[in-house]
Amino acid sequence: MxxxxxxxxxxxxxxxxxMVNRLAFLCAGRAANHVGLGRLFLACCTRRKYAAPAREAIRVRGLSECSEVVVSNKATISQCVSNLAVTQGDARAFSTSEGSVSWRAYDEAANELARALVHLGVGVGDRVGVLLPDGPGVHVAFLAIERAGAVIVGAGARSGVKELVHLFGLTQCTVLISAAEHQGLGAVALRAELAEADVSLTLHLIVDSESGRQSEPLSETAGMDEEDAAARRHDPDDIWLLNSTSGTTGMPKCVVHxxxxxxxxxxxxxxxxxxxxxxxxxxxxxxxxxxxxxxxxxxxxxxxxxxxxxxxxxxxxxxxxxxxxxxxxxxxxxxxxxxxxxxxxxxxxxxxxxxxxxxxxxxxxxxxxxxxxxxxxxxxxxxxxxxxxxxxxxTTLDDSSDRRWTTAGRVxxxxxxxxxxxxxxxxxxxxxxxxxxxxxxxxxxxxxxxxxxxxxxxxxxxxxxxxxxxxxxxxxxxxxxxTDDFIIRGGKNISAAAVEEQVGTHPRVAHVGVVAMPDPVFGERVCAFVELDGRSALDLNTLCAYLREHGTSKEYLPEHLVVLDALPRAAGGKIAKAELCSHVAALSNKLDSATCTQGKD
Known part of the structure; x- marks a missing residue:
């Protein structure tokens, strides 16, 4: 691997x-020290004691499309899709405003992309980034990467260049599947910005976000024989996906699935x-x-x-x-x-x-x-x-409305x-x-x-x-x-520290503190309090334009900006977040909601 x-x-x-493969994979990424390994191994061993409900064995096609194999109730997503392509091939797998994709078309598109990945040298365990908008194409890419025996690195479609650099650099990702354009950047420009930050892609495949098929497919791709397909076939317990999650400091962390x-x-x-x-x-x-x-x-x-x-x-x-x-x-x-x-x-x-x-x-x-x-x-x-x-x-259908609306359900x-x-x-x-x-x-x-x-x-x-x-x-x-300093905006955990780090890069900002502002639709929005360096004033539009220009992800753009002569400080010299929260409470009914849409929605 x-x-x-x-x-x-x-x-x-x-x-x-x-279990050994997972631990080795994490060690290769320097994910655990001696103590961490023990914790991870204990968690791996313990969670396997769960007995899943039995599922019927299913018959699936091999990736070479020349034979069929019987798999057990430990079938992977890839094998289940292959089975559906046989048993209900013309039925809908996905529907969008543009049309529908059948199970057979889903399976065939994934096979085509998987063969291209293998033909171009993607090996078992290689990390392959996916940067696509939501739609059938992103699922085709996920399935193709699984069939190639590689590991998905899932990047959100709203990710800015800085976040992509962090995610791809951390995971040692050198292969990318994306649409022809990302947030106004063409494929060449995107690769150049990544390369400037020492993230060099050895392979970049452009696909249609609706169908998942390559914009310029290879004229010939060698199929995989059964031996090769079997060697690349994932087990449900294998490392399958790496995706980002909000951290309390700096860039997002990367979770192993x-x-x-x-x-x-x-x-x-x-x-x-x-x-x-x-x-x-x-x-x-x-x-x-x-x-x-x-x-x-x-x-x-x-x-x-x-x-x-x-x-x-x-x-x-x-x-x-x-x-x-x-x-x-x-x-x-x-x-x-x-x-x-x-x-x-x-x-x-x-x-x-x-x-x-x-x-x-x-x-x-x-x-x-x-x-x-x-x-x-x-x-x-x-x-x-x-x-x-x-x-x-x-919560479940058996719970009362009061329980469903006022609690997070039974443990x-x-x-x-x-x-x-x-x-x-x-x-x-x-x-x-x-x-x-x-x-x-x-x-x-x-x-x-x-x-x-x-x-x-x-x-x-x-x-x-x-x-x-x-x-x-x-x-x-x-x-x-x-216990952590998060803003939960529309179900997305946004690290206040990460926003502070981005806002603090503006040359006029001397100090910054970020807190949540209550919002009737999004639950919370991002409010930045800044202390300037004494030069000219700064407004929200100017700040957000600067951050976008420098590759900041949309999630990390502030939606309210409050300029203070000096940020309040606690006894130890740290910014007093409690005072900022009190300030937000006083301001929340006065600020114009029109300032809450700085490129996020």
Missing amino acids: ALGSGSLEVPANKKLCG DQSRWFVFHDFAVEAGQLDQNDVFMSVVPAPFGFGIWTAHVTPVLLGVPTVLMTGFDADAALDLIEQHRVTVLAAVSTQFIMMLNSAKIDSCDLSSLRVLFTGGEAVPRDRASVFEEKTGAKVLQFYGSNEVGAVSR IKEMKVRLFDEQGADVTHTGRGQPGCLGPTLSQGYYGDPQANAKLYRDDGWMMLGDIVTIDDEGYLTVVGR
């Missing part, structure tokens, strides 16, 4: 092989929403991140049902698509379903097909959830968890949730504390970040979340606070 620092001989025992954790998450979701083969999914959340992974790439495939996708979210268009495709299961963050409620079309579109809305990423506003249920007839459900941990608790027993105080003592019996888990949906931690892993894992292997929660006598969990 091409890990960037040596190869690994494959043991005969497949389960042991999976296998497919097994998402198969377990799927099982939890099926139970919660009573999902079956009659459902039609619509996922309007970004594909490279956890919520988008299970609602667009995993669960619809395991159920064999179609998924409606949008390249960019628009409330009116989303409502039209729900009506047109008779969507039954919608996946959207709270901000998105609130925008749907605010649309004039909410009362004119026929939404009677909807039965479940899965939401999450932020607190679900009770009043808006009740209105959504009243207008659509759908039940609003949520999972509480994180990209790192997976699922911790969930999932398989996740073995404990509560800890600030000193690390187990205070589960008190019903209040910072949650930690040791269950089957845990990720494999952070890639290339031993300090972050030391904070993420306890010495006993429990993986921690950054919230303070309460758990009542019936097992219902409620989030009551945070």
Whole structure:
């Protein structure tokens, strides 16, 4: 396996092989020190004790398209798609405003791209970046990378050049699949900016974001024989995906995923929403991140049902698509379903097909959830968890409306949730504390970040979340606070420290402090307080234009700017965030909401 620092001989025992490969992969990325390895190994061993519901064995085609093989209930996403291409090839896999893609077309496009990757020298374990807008194409790319035996590096379509440099540099990614243009940069210009920051791509494939097919396909690509295809075939426990998540300092961290954790998450979701083969999914959340992974790439495939996708979210268009495709299961963050409620079309579109809305990423506003249920007839459900941990608790169709609207649901027993105080003592019996888990949906931690892993894992292997929660006598969990400095905007965790780092690069900014400003639609928005260096004034438009010009991702653009003569300081000299929050409370009703759209939406 091409890990960037040596190869690994494959043991005969497949389960042991999976764990050893994961640990070797993480070591190659300097993800763990001696202590971290012990924590990761304990977590890997413990989470495999989960017994997934049995799935029927399925018959799939080999990538060479010359034979069929029988696989067990440990089939991967790739193998499941191949099976669907045989058993229901003409049925819809994806639908968009542009048309539909069948399971057969999905399978063939992924095979074509996989063969191109292999033909051009992509090896087993190589990291392949994917930078595509949401749509069928991103899923074709994910599937092709899996079939080539490589590892997906998922970059959000809103990522700026700085974030791409960080992500691709950290993961040692030298191959990229993208559309012809990214945020106004053509392919040549994008490669040049990456190269200027010492991220040199050896291979860059341009694909159509709708079909996933190459804009200029190779005239000939050699197929893989069965031996080669088998050698490249992923096991569900193998490293499959690296994606970014917001950190409390600097650039985002990178989370390591296998497919097994998402198969377990799927099982939890099926139970919660009573999902079956009659459902039609619509996922309007970004594909490279956890919520988008299970609602667009995993669960619809395991159920064999179609998924409606949008390249960019628009409330009116989303409502039209729900009506047109008779969507039954919608996946959207709270901000998105609130925008749907605010649309004039909410009362004119026929939404009677909807039965479940899965939401999450932020607190679900009770009043808006009740209105959504009243207008659509759908039940609003949520999972509480994180990209790192997976699922911790969930609401289900069996829960009362009061429980669904005011709590994050019952703790999932398989996740073995404990509560800890600030000193690390187990205070589960008190019903209040910072949650930690040791269950089957845990990720494999952070890639290339031993300090972050030391904070993420306890010495006993429990993986921690950054919230303070309460758990009542019936097992219902409620989030009551945070331990990390995040702004949750539209379900996206935005690191205040990361925004401060970007804003602080402006030559007129001497000091900066970033806090959340309450917002009725997005939950919170990014508010930057700055102290200038004594030169000319600075306004929000000028600041955001500067940041965009220098490659800052949209998520890290401030939406409010407050200039102070001097930022308040705590006794130790640090910026007093509590005072800034109080200042925000006084300002929130005065600031013009028109200043909240600086290129983010």
